[in-house]
Amino acid sequence: MAVLVAVALSLLIGGLLGLLGGGGAILTVPVLVYVVEVEPAAAVAMSLFFVGTTSLVGAGVQARAGRVRWKIGAIFGAAAMAGAFAGGRLAHLVPATMLLVVFAAVMLVTALSMLEGRAERATGSRPLAVVQLLSLGAAVGVVSGFVGAGGGFLIVPALTLVGGLAMQEAVGTSLFVIALQSFAGLAGHIGHVTVDWRLALLMTAAAVVGMVAGSFSGAKLSADALRRAFAWLVLAMGLFVLGKQLPLPWMVFVGAAVLSAALVITRKTTRTPGRRHA
Numbered sequence: 001m002a003v004l005v006a007v008a009l010s011l012l013i014g015g016l017l018g019l020l021g022g023g024g025a026i027l028t029v030p031v032l033v034y035v036v037e038v039e040p041a042a043a044v045a046m047s048l049f050f051v052g053t054t055s056l057v058g059a060g061v062q063a064r065a066g067r068v069r070w071k072i073g074a075i076f077g078a079a080a081m082a083g084a085f086a087g088g089r090l091a092h093l094v095p096a097t098m099l100l101v102v103f104a105a106v107m108l109v110t111a112l113s114m115l116e117g118r119a120e121r122a123t124g125s126r127p128l129a130v131v132q133l134l135s136l137g138a139a140v141g142v143v144s145g146f147v148g149a150g151g152g153f154l155i156v157p158a159l160t161l162v163g164g165l166a167m168q169e170a171v172g173t174s175l176f177v178i179a180l181q182s183f184a185g186l187a188g189h190i191g192h193v194t195v196d197w198r199l200a201l202l203m204t205a206a207a208v209v210g211m212v213a214g215s216f217s218g219a220k221l222s223a224d225a226l227r228r229a230f231a232w233l234v235l236a237m238g239l240f241v242l243g244k245q246l247p248l249p250w251m252v253f254v255g256a257a258v259l260s261a262a263l264v265i266t267r268k269t270t271r272t273p274g275r276r277h278a
Contacts, residue, residue: 003199006035007206014054014207017152017175018061018214026110028203029103029147030237036199040096044103044147045189046200048088052182054207055175061212062172072163073176075130076137076155080177081184083141088188091146101245103147107238108258114231115265132162137177144178145185152178228266235262 009031028050032043062068091099136158152174159170159177239258243251 002036003202006031006199006203009035010050010203010206011210014210014212015214016210017051017054017207018058018211018216026107026234027237030241031203033100034241038196038199039193040099041092041189042193042195044091044099045088045186045193045195046203048084048145048182048186048189049195049200050204050207052179052186053204054211055182056179057208058211058214059172059175059179061216062175065172067168067172068176069163069165069169069173070176072133072159072165073173073180076133076159076163076173077177077180079134079137080141080144080155080181083138083143084145084181084185085141085188087142087145087147088185089145090142091189092192094146097245099147100241104238104242104245106143106147107234107241111231111235111238112258112261112265114234115228115262116269129162133158136162137181141181141184144181145188232262235259 009027013027013031028047029040029043032038032046033040038046059068094102140155140158155174155177156167156170159165159173160167163170163173165173235258239251239255242254246254
């Protein structure tokens with residue numbers, strides 16, 4: 001039963017990746033750890049395979065529509081691969097509890113970033129900044145390889161703000177970068193963990209179906225409403241994961257602070273006139 005639930009959730013995660021160019025992968029590790037009860041370190045490695053394969057398919061779909069900027073993706077992706085491999089090698093040195101705490105923190109930052117809608121600020125007309133792309137790529141890669149997330153919530157804003165890409169191009173290029181860095185991160189984990197390849201392939205196949213459907217359905221849905229709803233879902237999951245690891249007093253304090261910040265950001269964005277979210 002748990003495997004069937006995980007497959008159904010994988011379909012949803014794939015759809016979110018196709019719609020947003022990132023973000024959905026942040027749910028993969030919690031699904032593996034809390035639904036299928038996979039050991040955290042192995043869950044991170046499986047998540048990277050899941051994310052890499054799914055994103056590669058999504059990048060192919062986006063490339064057919066002319067939405068992948070290969071040069072910028074290759075520059076950013078090369079640095080991200082190096083960072084992801086390093087993150088993957090470092091992850092096995094960290095206790096499982098600390099790994100989940102770091103992962104929960106990344107989830108909370110993801111949610112707040114998506115609520116704020118930072119990617120929309122780009123104009124798509126800024127010149128290419130190679131040094132900044134390499135620096136950001138390496139940083140995003142380390143995070144991805146360490147916690148098993150695709151990092152699309154960081155890549156899309158970076159590609160729009162630093163790479164000068166329009167939102168649709170950033171989404172397509174992000175999937176290409178996510179695929180590169182995810183496989184590099186997986187390589188950093190191999191040898192330190194035991195991967196259940198049958199489960200990984202089953203969940204990945206479901207996610208690929210969701211990815212293709214999401215890529216073709218994006219134009220028919222409100223990206224603004226979807227992004228905000230997903231941000232609150234990630235926020236709830238992040239607090240849930242954190243609550244499993246922290247003592248109750250600390251959890252109450254952190255939860256109150258994060259929810260307050262989320263409400264402030266939500267009020268700020270909804271009151272700003274003429275603001276649009278991609």
